[in-house]
Amino acid sequence: MDEKQLVRQVLGGSESAIRLLIGKYERLVVHMVSRAVYNDQDREELCQDVFIKVIDKLGTFNFDSKLSTWIATIAFRMAVNFAKKKKLDQVELEEVEFRIGETVEVTEQEDMNRFILRLVDQLPLNYKSVLTLFYLDGFSYPEIVEITGMPEGTVKNYIHRARLKLKKIVEEQAKKEVALL
CATH class of the missing domain: 1.10.1740.10 (RNA polymerase sigma factor, region 2, helix turn helix motif)
Incomplete structure (x- = not known):
C-alpha cells in the first residue's frame, strides 16, 4: 500500500x-x-x-x-x-558540552549495533539526533533539515562533529582496554 x-x-x-x-x-x-x-x-x-x-x-x-x-x-x-x-x-541544544560517560565494554554476547548506539548515546542531543537520522534512519540532508529545522550547513557540521567525537570516544575506549592488558 x-x-x-x-x-x-x-x-x-x-x-x-x-x-x-x-x-x-x-x-x-x-x-x-x-x-x-x-x-x-x-x-x-x-x-x-x-x-x-x-x-x-x-x-x-x-x-x-x-x-x-x-x-x-x-x-x-x-x-x-x-x-x-x-x-x-x-542547556540550549547549540551549547551542549560533550560528556564522556562510563566506560563502555563490549561483551561477546553484545551486538555491535547495540555497542555503537551506546556510544552514540554519549553524544549531545543535537549531534546524536542528526547522526541517528542520517545513518540509522537513512534520511538525506534535505530531509534532516526539514525534520530538525536546522540549516543544512549546521546538519552537515553536526554530523561531522559527531563522527569526530565518536572517534575520540572509541580511541579513549581502546586506550582503557590496552591499559587493562
Missing part, C-alpha cells in the same frame, strides 16, 4: 490502517524519541503521544515530503520539547 492509500484509509478511520501506520513507523519514532528521553516509561508514553498527534494531524499532511519525514519531524520536535520541559538537557 502506498503512502497516499495509507493516509486515506487512516483518515477514513480504518483501524487496520492505523495499526499498519504505527507498525511501519514505530522504529523511526522510537529512534527519534530515545535520543532525547532515557526513562523507559517516559519514552513509551511519548512515543504513544507522537502517534496520537500524527493521527490527529494527518489531515494536514500535504505530501510535500515523504510521510516518514513528516512523522520524524513530529517525533523530533516532541522529544526535544519534552527534554527541555523535563530539564533533561539543562
Whole structure:
C-alpha cells in the first residue's frame, strides 16, 4: 500500500490502517524519541503521544515530503520539547558540552549495533539526533533539515562533529582496554 492509500484509509478511520501506520513507523519514532528521553516509561508514553498527534494531524499532511519525514519531524520536535520541559538537557541544544560517560565494554554476547548506539548515546542531543537520522534512519540532508529545522550547513557540521567525537570516544575506549592488558 502506498503512502497516499495509507493516509486515506487512516483518515477514513480504518483501524487496520492505523495499526499498519504505527507498525511501519514505530522504529523511526522510537529512534527519534530515545535520543532525547532515557526513562523507559517516559519514552513509551511519548512515543504513544507522537502517534496520537500524527493521527490527529494527518489531515494536514500535504505530501510535500515523504510521510516518514513528516512523522520524524513530529517525533523530533516532541522529544526535544519534552527534554527541555523535563530539564533533561539543562542547556540550549547549540551549547551542549560533550560528556564522556562510563566506560563502555563490549561483551561477546553484545551486538555491535547495540555497542555503537551506546556510544552514540554519549553524544549531545543535537549531534546524536542528526547522526541517528542520517545513518540509522537513512534520511538525506534535505530531509534532516526539514525534520530538525536546522540549516543544512549546521546538519552537515553536526554530523561531522559527531563522527569526530565518536572517534575520540572509541580511541579513549581502546586506550582503557590496552591499559587493562
